Amino acid sequence: MTSTEPAHQDPVVHIVDDDEDLRQSLVFLLESVGIQALSYPDATSFLDEFDADEPAVVILDIRMPEMSGFQLQERLLSDGYPAPVIFCSAHGDIPMSVRALKHGAVDFLEKPYQTQRMLEVVQKHLLEARERFAEHAGRREITRRIDTLTEREREVLRLVIDGLSSQLIARRLEMSVKTVDVHRARIKSKTGSETLGALVRDVLLHRITV
Known part of the structure; x- marks a missing residue:
């Protein structure tokens, strides 16, 4: 926490x-x-x-x-x-x-x-x-970190939270898998998370709407 x-x-x-x-x-x-x-x-x-x-x-x-x-x-x-x-x-x-x-x-x-x-x-x-x-x-700290993301990055993060793979996210958002992976890396970097999984855990733990 x-x-x-x-x-x-x-x-x-x-x-x-x-x-x-x-x-x-x-x-x-x-x-x-x-x-x-x-x-x-x-x-x-x-x-x-x-x-x-x-x-x-x-x-x-x-x-x-x-x-x-x-x-x-x-x-x-x-x-x-x-x-x-x-x-x-x-x-x-x-x-x-x-x-x-x-x-x-x-x-x-x-x-x-x-x-x-x-x-x-x-x-x-x-x-x-x-x-x-x-x-x-x-909760306030995680919210502050989420607020640094662009709307597109939030969109990708929401799908990651839903359990979708990069391939499925790419298909859903009509972009390349490489672009999805770039967004995932930026999300991880901007929020200072060790892993994207750790960020997802914190979002769910604190019941934060992305």
Whole structure:
């Protein structure tokens, strides 16, 4: 799996809540067991300050000024941000928790939360965060490499992924086998792949559309 350096960092916990006392107590709780935690009084502050490439877990309140926790969750989803999201709210009910989970939240805790339960949930998803960000970094890197290809090279690559030989690709695209082999060599060179098979594996592994 291709990854970049940030995926190897220890994940941080971002706490977004307009309740200052809760933010401070939660930061203290997490740091007491060696977990780095950063807090924000609202969604705008978080969006302005957080590092999108840094592995993380996000803890959100639901009711906040200007942008709610649900709206922030939707924004992060639309941006492709891979961090596990945990909701923690005093205003939660079953429909709210269902909505949060359907949109990709990994858990929904009620305030006042049980400290041990909070620690267990956060620690579990910190491990998941590392994997998610490694996958995200790998997908982004492979996509960047694919973007260097011309449309014709992409066309050849799609047929290679479909399992066609150079002879069949030549027949399909009405070109010589030698030309197909030139395209294959260029694809390998441009993407920095050891072999074309390795590139195909990475494309399929990261579910990338060529």
